[in-house]
Amino acid sequence: MPVARGDRARRVLGGGQVTRAAVVAGLGAWTPPTVVTNDDLAARLDTDDAWIRTRTGIRQRHVVGPGQATSDLAVEAGRRALASAGVERAGLLVVATSTPDQPLPATAPQVADRLGLGTVPAFDVAAVCTGFVYALATATGLIAAQVADSALVIGADSFSTILDPADRATRVLFGDGAGAVLLRAGAPDEPGALHGLHLGSDGSQHHLIERAGGGSRARTAVTAARREGQGEGHGDGTARDGYLAMQGRAVFAQAVQRTAESVRATADRMRWPLETIDRLVLHQANARITAGVGRRLGTPADRLLSNIDRVGNTAAASIPLVLADAAAAGDLRPGHRVVLAGFGGGLTWGSVGLVWPRLRGGPVPAAGPSDSPAH
Numbered sequence: 254m255p256v257a258r259g260d261r262a263r264r265v266l267g268g269g270q271v272t273r274a275a276v277v278a279g280l281g282a283w284t285p286p287t288v289v290t291n292d293d294l295a296a297r298l299d300t301d302d303a304w305i306r307t308r309t310g311i312r313q314r315h316v317v318g319p320g321q322a323t324s325d326l327a328v329e330a331g332r333r334a335l336a337s338a339g340v341e342r343a344g345l346l347v348v349a350t351s352t353p354d355q356p357l358p359a360t361a362p363q364v365a366d367r368l369g370l371g372t373v374p375a376f377d378v379a380a381v382c383t384g385f386v387y388a389l390a391t392a393t394g395l396i397a398a399q400v401a402d403s404a405l406v407i408g409a410d411s412f413s414t415i416l417d418p419a420d421r422a423t424r425v426l427f428g429d430g431a432g433a434v435l436l437r438a439g440a441p442d443e444p445g446a447l448h449g450l451h452l453g454s455d456g457s458q459h460h461l462i463e464r465a466g467g468g469s470r471a472r473t474a475v476t477a478a479r480r481e482g483q484g485e486g487h488g489d490g491t492a493r494d495g496y497l498a499m500q501g502r503a504v505f506a507q508a509v510q511r512t513a514e515s516v517r518a519t520a521d522r523m524r525w526p527l528e529t530i531d532r533l534v535l536h537q538a539n540a541r542i543t544a545g546v547g548r549r550l551g552t553p554a555d556r557l558l559s560n561i562d563r564v565g566n567t568a569a570a571s572i573p574l575v576l577a578d579a580a581a582a583g584d585l586r587p588g589h590r591v592v593l594a595g596f597g598g599g600l601t602w603g604s605v606g607l608v609w610p611r612l613r614g615g616p617v618p619a620a621g622p623s624d625s626p627a628h
Contacts, residue, residue: 274397274447275392275446276437276445276446277436277447277612278338278403278612279334279434280433280573280580280612281335281337281432281577282333282570283619284429284431285317287318290302299421306562308541309539310540310541311540311565314428314565315429317429321411322354323410323411324367326410326430327348327350328368330407330431330433331368332368335368337613343403344401345374346361346368346405347377347378347407348364348376348377349378349384349408349409350409351381352410359377360409368405374401378391380597382596383569383596383603384597385432386452386572386603387452393450396436402437402438404436405434406433408573409430409431410429410431410569411429412428412567413427423497423499426565427568429567432570445607445610448523448605450519454602455599456600461503461504461507462497462498462500467494467495507596511596512546515594516604518604520606530552530556530590531589531590531591532579532584533546533591533592534558534591534592535572535593535594536595537561537575543557571595574619587610589609590606590609591606
Protein backbone atom coordinates (compact mmCIF):
# COMPACT_ATOMS: atom_id res chain seq x y z
CA MET A 254 0.00 0.00 0.00
CA PRO A 255 1.61 3.33 -1.01
CA VAL A 256 2.44 6.02 1.51
CA ALA A 257 2.01 9.75 1.01
CA ARG A 258 4.30 11.02 -1.75
CA GLY A 259 5.60 14.33 -3.09
CA ASP A 260 3.69 17.36 -1.88
CA ARG A 261 1.53 15.20 0.36
CA ALA A 262 4.59 13.81 2.17
CA ARG A 263 5.91 17.34 2.67
CA ARG A 264 2.56 18.49 4.02
CA VAL A 265 2.09 15.74 6.59
CA LEU A 266 5.58 16.38 7.95
CA GLY A 267 4.63 19.95 8.74
CA GLY A 268 5.31 21.88 5.51
CA GLY A 269 8.49 22.95 3.79
CA GLN A 270 10.89 20.97 1.66
CA VAL A 271 11.36 17.65 3.46
CA THR A 272 13.95 15.29 2.06
CA ARG A 273 14.66 13.21 5.17
CA ALA A 274 12.34 11.22 7.42
CA ALA A 275 12.61 8.91 10.42
CA VAL A 276 11.93 5.32 9.34
CA VAL A 277 11.18 2.36 11.63
CA ALA A 278 13.93 -0.22 11.03
CA GLY A 279 13.90 -2.41 14.16
CA LEU A 280 11.54 -3.44 16.94
CA GLY A 281 12.04 -5.21 20.27
CA ALA A 282 10.37 -5.66 23.64
CA TRP A 283 10.95 -7.20 27.04
CA THR A 284 8.93 -7.95 30.15
CA PRO A 285 10.43 -9.13 33.46
CA PRO A 286 9.90 -12.82 34.30
CA THR A 287 7.85 -12.37 37.48
CA VAL A 288 4.14 -12.70 36.67
CA VAL A 289 1.36 -11.51 38.99
CA THR A 290 -2.06 -12.95 38.14
CA ASN A 291 -5.45 -11.63 39.15
CA ASP A 292 -5.74 -14.50 41.61
CA ASP A 293 -2.45 -13.42 43.19
CA LEU A 294 -3.88 -9.94 43.76
CA ALA A 295 -7.18 -11.32 45.02
CA ALA A 296 -5.27 -13.03 47.83
CA ARG A 297 -4.10 -9.60 49.06
CA LEU A 298 -6.86 -7.19 48.03
CA ASP A 299 -10.66 -6.99 48.20
CA THR A 300 -11.14 -8.17 44.61
CA ASP A 301 -11.34 -11.23 42.39
CA ASP A 302 -10.40 -12.30 38.88
CA ALA A 303 -13.85 -11.62 37.41
CA TRP A 304 -13.98 -8.09 38.85
CA ILE A 305 -10.59 -7.19 37.41
CA ARG A 306 -11.17 -8.73 33.98
CA THR A 307 -14.60 -7.17 33.44
CA ARG A 308 -13.39 -3.68 34.38
CA THR A 309 -9.93 -3.67 32.83
CA GLY A 310 -9.51 -6.64 30.47
CA ILE A 311 -6.37 -7.69 32.39
CA ARG A 312 -5.69 -11.21 33.62
CA GLN A 313 -1.99 -10.90 34.50
CA ARG A 314 0.92 -8.46 34.53
CA HIS A 315 4.74 -8.70 34.78
CA VAL A 316 6.62 -6.91 37.56
CA VAL A 317 10.26 -6.20 38.33
CA GLY A 318 11.91 -8.35 40.95
CA PRO A 319 14.40 -7.46 43.68
CA GLY A 320 17.39 -5.65 42.23
CA GLN A 321 15.68 -4.86 38.91
CA ALA A 322 15.02 -1.31 37.74
CA THR A 323 13.68 0.52 34.71
CA SER A 324 17.11 0.68 33.08
CA ASP A 325 17.32 -3.13 33.10
CA LEU A 326 14.08 -3.34 31.12
CA ALA A 327 15.20 -0.61 28.74
CA VAL A 328 18.57 -2.25 28.03
CA GLU A 329 17.03 -5.59 27.12
CA ALA A 330 14.36 -4.04 24.86
CA GLY A 331 17.01 -1.83 23.26
CA ARG A 332 19.24 -4.80 22.51
CA ARG A 333 16.36 -6.61 20.85
CA ALA A 334 15.47 -3.59 18.69
CA LEU A 335 19.10 -3.23 17.55
CA ALA A 336 19.18 -6.95 16.71
CA SER A 337 15.93 -6.64 14.79
CA ALA A 338 17.44 -3.84 12.69
CA GLY A 339 20.67 -5.78 12.18
CA VAL A 340 22.83 -3.01 13.66
CA GLU A 341 24.98 -2.65 16.78
CA ARG A 342 24.73 1.09 17.39
CA ALA A 343 22.47 4.11 17.14
CA GLY A 344 23.43 7.78 16.95
CA LEU A 345 20.88 8.94 19.52
CA LEU A 346 18.98 7.44 22.46
CA VAL A 347 15.66 8.68 23.84
CA VAL A 348 14.12 6.86 26.81
CA ALA A 349 10.47 7.57 27.61
CA THR A 350 9.84 6.87 31.30
CA SER A 351 8.11 8.25 34.35
CA THR A 352 9.81 5.76 36.66
CA PRO A 353 13.52 6.48 36.19
CA ASP A 354 16.11 4.59 38.18
CA GLN A 355 16.58 7.74 40.28
CA PRO A 356 15.37 11.37 40.17
CA LEU A 357 18.66 12.44 38.65
CA PRO A 358 20.63 11.93 36.53
CA ALA A 359 18.46 10.71 33.67
CA THR A 360 18.25 6.99 33.01
CA ALA A 361 19.09 7.23 29.29
CA PRO A 362 22.86 7.83 29.60
CA GLN A 363 23.21 4.68 31.74
CA VAL A 364 21.24 2.71 29.16
CA ALA A 365 23.39 4.08 26.33
CA ASP A 366 26.54 3.05 28.17
CA ARG A 367 25.28 -0.48 28.86
CA LEU A 368 24.25 -0.87 25.23
CA GLY A 369 27.72 0.12 24.08
CA LEU A 370 26.52 3.23 22.26
CA GLY A 371 29.42 5.32 23.52
CA THR A 372 29.01 9.06 23.98
CA VAL A 373 25.89 9.56 21.83
CA PRO A 374 23.24 12.09 22.93
CA ALA A 375 20.98 10.34 25.45
CA PHE A 376 18.11 11.78 27.46
CA ASP A 377 14.76 10.96 29.07
CA VAL A 378 11.29 12.13 28.04
CA ALA A 379 8.64 12.24 30.78
CA ALA A 380 5.11 12.31 29.37
CA VAL A 381 3.79 9.34 31.35
CA CYS A 382 1.75 7.02 29.12
CA THR A 383 2.14 9.29 26.09
CA GLY A 384 5.90 9.18 26.56
CA PHE A 385 6.66 6.82 23.69
CA VAL A 386 4.81 8.97 21.14
CA TYR A 387 6.51 12.13 22.48
CA ALA A 388 9.88 10.35 22.26
CA LEU A 389 9.17 9.28 18.67
CA ALA A 390 8.33 12.88 17.79
CA THR A 391 11.54 14.13 19.41
CA ALA A 392 13.73 11.59 17.64
CA THR A 393 11.95 12.25 14.34
CA GLY A 394 12.72 15.95 14.59
CA LEU A 395 16.37 15.36 15.42
CA ILE A 396 16.79 12.96 12.50
CA ALA A 397 15.09 15.43 10.14
CA ALA A 398 17.43 18.16 11.43
CA GLN A 399 20.43 15.89 10.72
CA VAL A 400 21.50 15.81 14.36
CA ALA A 401 21.58 12.01 14.06
CA ASP A 402 21.30 9.45 11.29
CA SER A 403 19.65 6.89 13.56
CA ALA A 404 17.89 6.84 16.93
CA LEU A 405 16.96 4.19 19.45
CA VAL A 406 13.64 5.09 21.07
CA ILE A 407 12.72 3.12 24.19
CA GLY A 408 9.57 3.21 26.29
CA ALA A 409 10.25 1.67 29.71
CA ASP A 410 8.42 1.84 33.02
CA SER A 411 8.32 0.03 36.36
CA PHE A 412 5.05 1.36 37.76
CA SER A 413 4.80 -1.52 40.23
CA THR A 414 7.46 0.33 42.25
CA ILE A 415 5.21 3.39 42.81
CA LEU A 416 1.85 1.72 43.54
CA ASP A 417 0.16 1.75 46.93
CA PRO A 418 -0.04 -1.94 47.89
CA ALA A 419 -3.51 -1.34 49.36
CA ASP A 420 -4.95 0.67 46.44
CA ARG A 421 -7.08 -1.71 44.40
CA ALA A 422 -7.78 0.92 41.71
CA THR A 423 -4.15 1.24 40.62
CA ARG A 424 -2.69 -2.06 41.80
CA VAL A 425 -4.74 -4.17 39.38
CA LEU A 426 -3.97 -1.98 36.36
CA PHE A 427 -0.23 -1.60 36.05
CA GLY A 428 2.59 -3.89 34.99
CA ASP A 429 6.24 -3.36 34.08
CA GLY A 430 8.01 -3.69 30.75
CA ALA A 431 9.89 -2.02 27.93
CA GLY A 432 9.61 -1.73 24.17
CA ALA A 433 11.90 -0.10 21.63
CA VAL A 434 12.20 0.88 17.99
CA LEU A 435 15.29 1.68 15.97
CA LEU A 436 14.72 4.64 13.65
CA ARG A 437 16.99 5.45 10.70
CA ALA A 438 17.11 8.38 8.32
CA GLY A 439 15.28 7.63 5.10
CA ALA A 440 13.01 8.96 2.38
CA PRO A 441 9.61 10.42 3.30
CA ASP A 442 7.80 8.14 0.85
CA GLU A 443 9.16 4.75 1.98
CA PRO A 444 7.38 2.23 4.24
CA GLY A 445 8.12 2.81 7.91
CA ALA A 446 8.48 6.60 7.60
CA LEU A 447 6.73 8.42 10.46
CA HIS A 448 4.17 11.03 9.37
CA GLY A 449 1.23 13.05 10.63
CA LEU A 450 2.58 13.69 14.13
CA HIS A 451 0.04 15.24 16.48
CA LEU A 452 0.79 16.17 20.11
CA GLY A 453 -1.20 17.93 22.82
CA SER A 454 -1.42 18.62 26.55
CA ASP A 455 -3.70 20.14 29.19
CA GLY A 456 -1.84 21.07 32.36
CA SER A 457 -5.03 22.35 34.01
CA GLN A 458 -5.89 18.70 34.66
CA HIS A 459 -2.51 17.51 35.88
CA HIS A 460 -4.09 16.38 39.14
CA LEU A 461 -6.05 13.57 37.46
CA ILE A 462 -2.91 11.40 37.26
CA GLU A 463 -0.09 12.29 39.61
CA ARG A 464 2.57 11.22 42.04
CA ALA A 465 2.70 14.13 44.47
CA GLY A 466 5.93 13.44 46.34
CA GLY A 467 9.54 13.63 45.30
CA GLY A 468 9.64 16.90 43.38
CA SER A 469 10.39 20.54 44.09
CA ARG A 470 6.71 21.40 44.66
CA ALA A 471 6.37 18.90 47.49
CA ARG A 472 9.69 20.06 48.97
CA THR A 473 8.57 23.70 48.90
CA ALA A 474 5.25 22.86 50.53
CA VAL A 475 6.98 21.09 53.40
CA THR A 476 9.40 23.96 54.00
CA ALA A 477 6.66 26.60 53.93
CA ALA A 478 4.42 24.66 56.31
CA ARG A 479 7.24 24.18 58.81
CA ARG A 480 8.16 27.87 58.73
CA GLU A 481 4.56 28.79 59.47
CA GLY A 482 4.26 26.24 62.24
CA GLN A 483 1.55 24.33 60.39
CA GLY A 484 3.13 20.92 60.48
CA GLU A 485 3.96 19.00 57.34
CA GLY A 486 1.09 20.13 55.08
CA HIS A 487 0.22 18.73 51.66
CA GLY A 488 2.97 17.03 49.70
CA ASP A 489 4.90 16.30 52.87
CA GLY A 490 7.00 13.49 51.45
CA THR A 491 5.10 10.76 53.32
CA ALA A 492 4.81 7.29 51.83
CA ARG A 493 1.36 8.10 50.43
CA ASP A 494 2.72 11.01 48.39
CA GLY A 495 5.21 8.64 46.81
CA TYR A 496 2.45 6.53 45.30
CA LEU A 497 0.62 7.02 42.03
CA ALA A 498 -2.87 8.50 42.40
CA MET A 499 -5.47 8.54 39.66
CA GLN A 500 -9.06 9.77 39.32
CA GLY A 501 -10.37 6.91 37.24
CA ARG A 502 -13.71 8.16 35.96
CA ALA A 503 -12.40 11.54 34.86
CA VAL A 504 -9.36 9.93 33.24
CA PHE A 505 -11.60 7.51 31.33
CA ALA A 506 -13.63 10.31 29.76
CA GLN A 507 -10.58 12.37 28.87
CA ALA A 508 -8.70 9.38 27.47
CA VAL A 509 -11.49 8.42 25.06
CA GLN A 510 -12.09 11.98 23.89
CA ARG A 511 -8.48 13.12 23.50
CA THR A 512 -7.23 9.89 21.96
CA ALA A 513 -9.99 9.87 19.35
CA GLU A 514 -9.34 13.52 18.53
CA SER A 515 -5.63 12.88 18.11
CA VAL A 516 -6.18 9.87 15.84
CA ARG A 517 -8.50 11.96 13.68
CA ALA A 518 -5.89 14.72 13.47
CA THR A 519 -3.18 12.30 12.33
CA ALA A 520 -5.51 10.61 9.83
CA ASP A 521 -6.43 14.03 8.40
CA ARG A 522 -2.76 14.97 8.02
CA MET A 523 -2.09 11.66 6.30
CA ARG A 524 -5.19 12.07 4.12
CA TRP A 525 -6.28 8.65 5.29
CA PRO A 526 -10.03 8.15 5.69
CA LEU A 527 -10.57 6.49 9.06
CA GLU A 528 -11.96 3.36 7.44
CA THR A 529 -8.67 2.86 5.54
CA ILE A 530 -6.59 2.54 8.72
CA ASP A 531 -5.69 -1.15 8.96
CA ARG A 532 -4.40 -1.19 12.54
CA LEU A 533 -4.96 1.20 15.43
CA VAL A 534 -2.41 0.79 18.24
CA LEU A 535 -3.50 2.64 21.37
CA HIS A 536 -1.81 2.98 24.73
CA GLN A 537 -3.01 -0.01 26.71
CA ALA A 538 -4.64 1.79 29.63
CA ASN A 539 -7.80 -0.23 29.97
CA ALA A 540 -9.66 -2.52 27.57
CA ARG A 541 -12.81 -0.44 27.97
CA ILE A 542 -10.96 2.74 26.96
CA THR A 543 -9.64 1.01 23.84
CA ALA A 544 -13.14 -0.16 22.97
CA GLY A 545 -14.53 3.32 23.63
CA VAL A 546 -12.06 4.95 21.26
CA GLY A 547 -12.83 2.31 18.65
CA ARG A 548 -16.56 3.02 18.87
CA ARG A 549 -16.04 6.76 18.62
CA LEU A 550 -13.89 6.34 15.49
CA GLY A 551 -15.96 3.54 13.97
CA THR A 552 -12.94 1.22 13.98
CA PRO A 553 -13.78 -2.50 13.85
CA ALA A 554 -12.60 -4.48 16.87
CA ASP A 555 -10.29 -6.66 14.76
CA ARG A 556 -8.28 -3.56 13.80
CA LEU A 557 -7.65 -2.56 17.42
CA LEU A 558 -4.44 -4.30 18.47
CA SER A 559 -4.17 -5.18 22.14
CA ASN A 560 -2.16 -7.27 24.59
CA ILE A 561 -3.40 -5.71 27.84
CA ASP A 562 -4.76 -9.06 29.03
CA ARG A 563 -1.20 -10.42 29.25
CA VAL A 564 0.82 -7.42 30.43
CA GLY A 565 -1.55 -4.81 31.91
CA ASN A 566 -0.95 -1.08 31.61
CA THR A 567 2.80 -0.73 31.07
CA ALA A 568 2.73 3.08 30.68
CA ALA A 569 5.35 4.33 28.18
CA ALA A 570 6.17 0.75 27.18
CA SER A 571 2.67 -0.22 26.09
CA ILE A 572 2.65 0.87 22.43
CA PRO A 573 5.95 -0.78 21.40
CA LEU A 574 5.02 -3.88 23.40
CA VAL A 575 1.80 -4.20 21.38
CA LEU A 576 3.69 -3.61 18.13
CA ALA A 577 6.26 -6.31 18.91
CA ASP A 578 3.70 -8.89 19.96
CA ALA A 579 1.34 -8.18 17.05
CA ALA A 580 4.12 -8.23 14.44
CA ALA A 581 5.47 -11.51 15.79
CA ALA A 582 1.98 -13.04 15.74
CA GLY A 583 1.30 -11.87 12.17
CA ASP A 584 -1.48 -9.48 13.20
CA LEU A 585 0.63 -6.56 11.96
CA ARG A 586 1.97 -7.00 8.43
CA PRO A 587 4.03 -5.01 5.94
CA GLY A 588 1.82 -2.58 4.02
CA HIS A 589 -0.68 -2.05 6.83
CA ARG A 590 -1.68 1.54 7.45
CA VAL A 591 -1.04 2.03 11.17
CA VAL A 592 -1.78 4.84 13.62
CA LEU A 593 -0.15 4.84 17.07
CA ALA A 594 -1.85 6.91 19.77
CA GLY A 595 -1.09 7.57 23.43
CA PHE A 596 -2.78 9.31 26.35
CA GLY A 597 -1.38 9.90 29.81
CA GLY A 598 -0.69 12.13 32.75
CA GLY A 599 0.02 15.79 32.24
CA LEU A 600 -2.52 15.50 30.73
CA THR A 601 -0.77 14.59 27.48
CA TRP A 602 -1.77 12.88 24.24
CA GLY A 603 -0.38 12.28 20.79
CA SER A 604 -0.41 10.12 17.68
CA VAL A 605 1.61 9.30 14.58
CA GLY A 606 1.01 7.34 11.39
CA LEU A 607 3.09 5.02 9.22
CA VAL A 608 2.83 2.25 6.69
CA TRP A 609 4.27 -0.80 8.42
CA PRO A 610 7.61 -1.85 6.88
CA ARG A 611 9.24 -5.23 6.38
CA LEU A 612 11.86 -5.39 9.13
CA ARG A 613 15.25 -6.79 8.20
CA GLY A 614 15.55 -9.10 11.17
CA GLY A 615 11.87 -9.39 12.05
CA PRO A 616 10.33 -8.19 15.32
CA VAL A 617 11.65 -9.42 18.65
CA PRO A 618 8.61 -9.84 20.94
CA ALA A 619 8.46 -9.60 24.70
CA ALA A 620 10.19 -12.38 26.58
CA GLY A 621 8.54 -15.30 28.23
CA PRO A 622 8.78 -16.03 31.98
CA SER A 623 11.95 -18.07 31.54
CA ASP A 624 14.00 -15.23 30.04
CA SER A 625 16.22 -13.04 32.19
CA PRO A 626 17.81 -9.69 31.45
CA ALA A 627 21.50 -9.12 30.94
CA HIS A 628 22.89 -6.70 33.52
